[in-house]
Amino acid sequence: MDVFALFASRVANALQVLYPEVGAELLARIVVEPPRDAAHGDLSTNAAMVVAKPLGKNPREVATALVEHFKHDADVTSVEVAGPGFINFRLADAIWHQVLRSIAAQGADYGRSNLGGGEAVNIEYVSANPTGPMHVGHTRGAVFGDTLASLMAYSGYEVTREYYINDAGSQIDTLARSTFLRYREALGETIEIPSGFYPGDYLVPVGQALKAEFGTKLLAMPEPEATAIVKDRVLVAMLELIKSDLALLNIHHDVFFSERQLHGQGGDIDLTLEWLRSKDMVYQGHLDRPKGGDTDGDYEDREQTLFRATNFGDDVDRALIKSDGSYTYFAADIAYHRNKFIRGFKHMINVLGADHSGYVKRLQAAVKAVSLDAADMDVRICQLVRLMKNGEPFKMSKRSGDLVTLADVVEEVGADATRFMLMFRRNDASMDFDFALVKEQTRDNPVFYVQYAHARTFSIFRNAGKELPALDFSAEALKVAEIERIVTSAELDLVRVLAAWPRTVTAAAIAHEPHRIAFYVHDLAAAFHGFWAKGKDDVQLRFVNVEDPKLTLARLALVNAVRQVIVNGLTILGVSAPDELS
RNA sequence: GGUCCCGUAGCUCAGUUGGAUAGAGCGUAGGAUUCCUAAUCCUAAGGCCAUGAGUUCGAAUCUCAUCGGGGUCACCA
Numbered sequence: 317m318d319v320f321a322l323f324a325s326r327v328a329n330a331l332q333v334l335y336p337e338v339g340a341e342l343l344a345r346i347v348v349e350p351p352r353d354a355a356h357g358d359l360s361t362n363a364a365m366v367v368a369k370p371l372g373k374n375p376r377e378v379a380t381a382l383v384e385h386f387k388h389d390a391d392v393t394s395v396e397v398a399g400p401g402f403i404n405f406r407l408a409d410a411i412w413h414q415v416l417r418s419i420a421a422q423g424a425d426y427g428r429s430n431l432g433g434g435e436a437v438n439i440e441y442v443s444a445n446p447t448g449p450m451h452v453g454h455t456r457g458a459v460f461g462d463t464l465a466s467l468m469a470y471s472g473y474e475v476t477r478e479y480y481i482n483d484a485g486s487q488i489d490t491l492a493r494s495t496f497l498r499y500r501e502a503l504g505e506t507i508e509i510p511s512g513f514y515p516g517d518y519l520v521p522v523g524q525a526l527k528a529e530f531g532t533k534l535l536a537m538p539e540p541e542a543t544a545i546v547k548d549r550v551l552v553a554m555l556e557l558i559k560s561d562l563a564l565l566n567i568h569h570d571v572f573f574s575e576r577q578l579h580g581q582g583g584d585i586d587l588t589l590e591w592l593r594s595k596d597m598v599y600q601g602h603l604d605r606p607k608g609g610d611t612d613g614d615y616e617d618r619e620q621t622l623f624r625a626t627n628f629g630d631d632v633d634r635a636l637i638k639s640d641g642s643y644t645y646f647a648a649d650i651a652y653h654r655n656k657f658i659r660g661f662k663h664m665i666n667v668l669g670a671d672h673s674g675y676v677k678r679l680q681a682a683v684k685a686v687s688l689d690a691a692d693m694d695v696r697i698c699q700l701v702r703l704m705k706n707g708e709p710f711k712m713s714k715r716s717g718d719l720v721t722l723a724d725v726v727e728e729v730g731a732d733a734t735r736f737m738l739m740f741r742r743n744d745a746s747m748d749f750d751f752a753l754v755k756e757q758t759r760d761n762p763v764f765y766v767q768y769a770h771a772r773t774f775s776i777f778r779n780a781g782k783e784l785p786a787l788d789f790s791a792e793a794l795k796v797a798e799i800e801r802i803v804t805s806a807e808l809d810l811v812r813v814l815a816a817w818p819r820t821v822t823a824a825a826i827a828h829e830p831h832r833i834a835f836y837v838h839d840l841a842a843a844f845h846g847f848w849a850k851g852k853d854d855v856q857l858r859f860v861n862v863e864d865p866k867l868t869l870a871r872l873a874l875v876n877a878v879r880q881v882i883v884n885g886l887t888i889l890g891v892s893a894p895d896e897l898s
Numbered sequence: 899g900g901u902c903c904c905g906u907a908g909c910u911c912a913g914u915u916g917g918a919u920a921g922a923g924c925g926u927a928g929g930a931u932u933c934c935u936a937a938u939c940c941u942a943a944g945g946c947c948a949u950g951a952g953u954u955c956g957a958a959u960c961u962c963a964u965c966g967g968g969g970u971c972a973c974c975a
Contacts, residue, residue, distance in 0.1 A: 349914060352921085362917065365955070375955070399918045400955060445975065485975050575975095603972090620973075631901065631971095638973040645975050673902045674970040699903070700969080741911075744903060746968075748910080761937095762923085768937060779934045816914085823914060835912065835922095842922085849939035852930075860934055897937070 498523025
């Protein structure tokens with residue numbers, strides 16, 4: 317049950333009774349939300365102000381009529397006009413009791429919605445080049461994409477988590493050559509790794525595996541043949557490495573899509589170019605010298621095969637074929653996104669790093685073109701993460717040269733803290749990630765703070781078991797607890813926070829902003845800690861009351877509701893909810 | 899130069915897609931532990947929402963310009 321959605325529909329109904337001429341597009345602009353200042357009541361709506369002008373009426377006049385209407389609503393204890401025409405509602409306790417009952421009844425599904433209506437959405441994230449282990453720069457996008465995917469799935473979308481493997485470029489040839497050196501090393505040669513090659517130790521086992529499989533046979537083969545074999549083997553190995561790194565954060569993709577499969581004669585790129593040409597989206601032409609950007613002076617005026625990206629909102633048209641005749645990366649990407657569209661995705665989300673922000677318009681232009689404007693593409697840019705330790709920039713290197721790897725971070729602070737901290741910030745703001753802070757077990761550390769709140773719900777139950785051994789507080793007993801006994805303002809304020817969960821999830825899903833889930837869970841934890849502490853000052857507010865088992869049971873139902881909503885939030889975030897902290 | 903992101907308390911950040919007197923945490927000052935985990939809570943001080951205009955009943959939020967910080971620009975991937 318979503319209190320806000322419930323009253324939004326009641327307000328809309330009331331308006332249609334009072335002013336039948338009000339149209340649907342106007343009703344859509346009406347918002348029912350919690351007022352910023354709790355003193356204004358439980359709910360507030362701008363309905364009168366939205367509707368007044370088109371009706372040619374004064375907002376307060378409309379508001380007064382609505383107020384009269386809601387005076388007969390049994391769930392409303394007071395309703396009044398405020399300010400320029402807001403209508404503020406105060407709700408009967410019974411509404412909050414219903415919220416608690418619906419949390420108990422819905423459990424893990426409380427907050428789940430059918431916003432997406434089962435529509436398919438493709439979320440592409442990580443897509444790091446398969447040339448080595450994941451480094452910390454990939455981690456934010458990985459966590460963001462995975463959490464967004466969970467959020468969308470929770471909101472009724474059919475989600476596909478996709479990884480695009482950039483396995484077709486020249487960096488893969490370099491990778492293969494680097495691996496071949498490791499193979500020779502495994503055969504006993506002393507090798508030297510030239511600059512520009514991949515120096516990381518992670519290629520050593522790949523070289524050894526090649527030795528085990530082929531002995532010295534690869535040395536005798538013609539080079540192209542050997543390179544092809546090495547390339548195949550090393551790509552598989554790198555992908556396994558990446559998968560195992562992602563698994564450290566419990567991230568698993570549904571589809572690993574290889575760029576290589578798009579290339580080749582009669583492949584997707586060929587077909588896509590043919591299609592683009594048939595739609596007159598490609599032409600031969602010249603590009604201007606990049607203004608101020610031609611720093612290395614390698615610009616050369618030349619006739620090129622260009623995609624009419626400017627017709628779809630991009631700043632310049634984009635090259636599709638390189639001077640050596642091969643396709644550009646972008647050409648492959650157009651084909652890739654056409655492939656997504658053909659697979660049935662009308663909604664696509666790409667999660668990219670800050671260094672790709674210049675790529676956004678191009679990508680959106682491509683999707684618009686290949687879908688003939690039938691698909692939408694949202695690109696979420698994750699800004700940089702600076703690793704810090706006690707306020708100092710932090711360097712750590714174990715597995716791959718100078719880079720800090722994802723595995724290093726997880727080993728240092730754990731998967732839960734990594735995930736939560738990265739989501740405790742808007743994706744489009746850069747952030748400092750302080751190891752020292754994340755390892756601290758105080759309220760400065762939001763992960764810990766939330767997990768502590770969850771553990772506290774368990775400790776209350778453990779304690780209730782000791783103090784009232786005869787009390788049955790199984791799930792079934794809690795469902796029939798006398799919720800009406802929840803009447804104090806301190807308790808009801810906590811329920812108000814719980815009531816905001818469904819609208820928080822929905823708003824986060826619409827905006828593609830999973831960080832709101834992290835902030836909500838943190839707020840809920842704060843409300844719960846605050847209520848808990850009130851029991852210190854006022855014995856009457858403690859959860860466990862030996863004199864009154866029925867009241868205790870009602871309050872345990874409240875505690876259980878808090879526990880449930882924290883779990884629902886942490887589940888979307890992919891963070892564990894321990895019963896006890898050690 | 900074009901383009902994208904950011905600019906909110908001393909610091910780190912939220913701000914419910916345009917709502918009412920702009921909120922948290924840290925830090926600072928004070929307070930609460932015979933009592934459900936003080937790993938917590940409560941109170942106070944602290945603001946020209948970078949600047950200027952515009953849009954309207956109403957702007958931190960939308961538009962434009964300016965200033966400052968960062969990313970990016972290509973036949974790289």
